[in-house]
Amino acid sequence: MTYKTFVTKPDDIQREWWIVDAKGKNLGRLATQIATILRGKNKPIFAPNIDVGDYVVVINAEHIVVTGNRLDDKVYHRHSHYIGGLTSITLRDQFIKHPDRVIGLAVKGMLPKNALGRATLRKLKIYAGENHPHKAQKPKVLEI
Secondary structure (H helix, E strand, O other), rough: OOOOOOOOOHHHOEEEOOEEEOOOHHHHHHHHHHHHHHHHOOOOHHHHHHHHOOOEEEEEHOOOOOOOHHHHEEEEEEEEOOOOOEEEEEEEHHHOOOOHHHHHHHOOOOOOOOOHHHHOOOOOOOOOOOHHHHHHHOOOOOOO
């Protein structure tokens, strides 16, 4: 008896659009679900070397919830690659200035650190409020 191994080909990929309402959701739990959908790990044709995931639109990013003292204790760092070019910002300040980056950085940390991860992250669209320009794609509501 011989078994055939299924190999995912680019023609097998069917991409869908999902919309997630982040109001009242926990940051980490939301990010893990989004990363799973973006990678395509919820599909039976998942392959670790091919981008088979779907598009995800996140709305109400400014209304996510974090627990404990994380608003003041969590610090994001970035560097300009010049001497003394380290800039740090707390989660509370990041929420005020760029609430969409909070979810984006959380999801980015859960994706592969290579070209596949960067291509996967391009399928994530995050908006601080209710409005988004992706109504023409008819996204399905994803309950988390």
